[in-house]
Amino acid sequence: MAPSPCAVCQTNRALILRPKNHQKLCKPCFISVFEAEIHHTITTNNLFHRGERIAIGASGGKDSTVLASVLKTLNERYDYGVELILLSIDEGIKGYRDDSLETVKRNAKQYDMPLTILGYDELYGWTMDQVVEQVGKKGNCTYCGVFRRQALDRGAAKLGVRHVVTGHNADDVAETVLMNLLRGDLPRLSRTTSIVTSTPSIVPSSPETTSHTNIKRSKPLKYAYEKEIVLYAHHKNLDYFSTECLYSPEAFRGSARALIKNLERVRPSAILDVVRSGEDMAKLVPGGNESCGNGCGGHATIVEEEEGGCGSSNGRTSGGEMASMEKQLTQTEVAAEEGLEVEITTAGTKPPNPPDSDAIPLVSGKKGKKLKGPPHGARKQPAKQTMGQCARCGYLSSQEICKACVLLEGLNKNRPKNSIEVSYDNPEESAPTVNSHEIKCTIVTQISEVEKTKGLIYNS
Template structure:
């Protein structure tokens, strides 16, 4: 049995359009649908978050909150696996971003079609080797109901620079996207490199590689009027958050 899950970030002019498409597809394919909003889970909409943090780091908040929203929704629906719509372009961009950031742990995970983490619901990316333009063309010629509106905050995202660079490469060499994905797949991590160990967040109970997960750090920063508290890697932030009361999460 398939269930459909959608996270509502409440970005004016973007998520409303996509919600309309999601609801129409739900009716057409008769699939159960669970909608979780950032306001419901965290008490903040993306528009409010941007008002607090500005346009530079807002995508960090959205990405972290959306990933956890998927986990929360999956638990509510009691699913066996979360299937996401990441395509070849998305994965190549992520490989580039992780290389530029020197993020070895994520570089290893981002190219896997199926990602299994102990204590978390497995995720799969069935469209890993499918180009974005192929998906759009298929949807267009099959007259499928889809939306292609870009988030109003996307132009300022770090991913946008990787996307621009990737498109420039693709113009010079059309196979660049697949080449980058294959490069990510074949990269080996030295045995003496210590990888982050997964544990449980002491605040919300979800899987995390640190005592307090990124979502809790970001949320507590917002609630305390310190929106930059969870940005970047800071031992001071971890120490400060460890002494704070539980963040405002819903009890499931």
């Protein structure tokens, strides 16, 4: 059989079968088609504007490495006039980040971009390894995802950057669409399909610093297939670190991921088709982008902030997350059938946290939500979600306290006793009261610092 010529230039021998549409291309044409498509995505969506400083969320993996490389190429070729910098988050997973951060450092040199690395321990007082030690491997992706989302925004704010680009590709978006259908989360389905997520309406709380609540996020690789990203990295000889997160993905994401891979095998366009469906369905979500939070109307939301897991793992499933949701749904069904829910909501229970109260108790899980929510029988439209700021850290949140602070409180509650003893050791710190929410997050850091000092004392 004669070798087929490239479908684009018609002269070179075709060496690449494009995963997206099975077009036969030569290497230079594949590279230029791939870059042209990203350029197309950037220009048609007006992602960038001249003079903008843009932080690339860099993990050292294939997606963010390709993103950095392509953006550098395109910025020079088409003169976008943007300033690109690298921002890395160190989740504190031993053996996972050590090597990938080295890759990012090399990338910084190769692409001549400044690099900032921020650790979870600096931001939250907890490394992921410590979190896993505490909560186990099930559900830790929730922590990682919630922490990371804020981490990039906080890091960007620190650098005075208002736009963060991430390496989310078409496979990731398609996976998220299916995952959110599986776990019944329409609001998030609609949010995660948009190429830009930003919250320009939120005014910075303190004038002297850039607030991390108005950072723009975009995904220039939203329509790029994972397989093509790998091919591009391969043919451009890009230096990336290929490893998967050591902790297994949640069942829903793993399940969705496996489905996406199978769909791609049966029909290559399916990934793009799911993305398209996701975009179209986002327009059909009642109440626009916002809806009620977890537990209402019988469909459950597992995590509050976007993009729960990290999506960088394969289809291993633990099933724990599915089982717990199954249990929750079954209970809701039983309750609904027996009319229990209505009784609870009409019982005239006082909201657990009246607005005048200083103390902001945690409303975790669906029980608290139920109490506040309107009676189930009467609800037609999902309750409108109002975006506000977390009372503790100021991060954008639909709840009074953002998910990260909720998770942190859970973690810190179970911290070994000695962290409580800290306040005894330092009476001049006037015992961090539960009421001083604004400094809660920084206290965590302080405590861990004091712990370090204590450790030194003990060692000496």
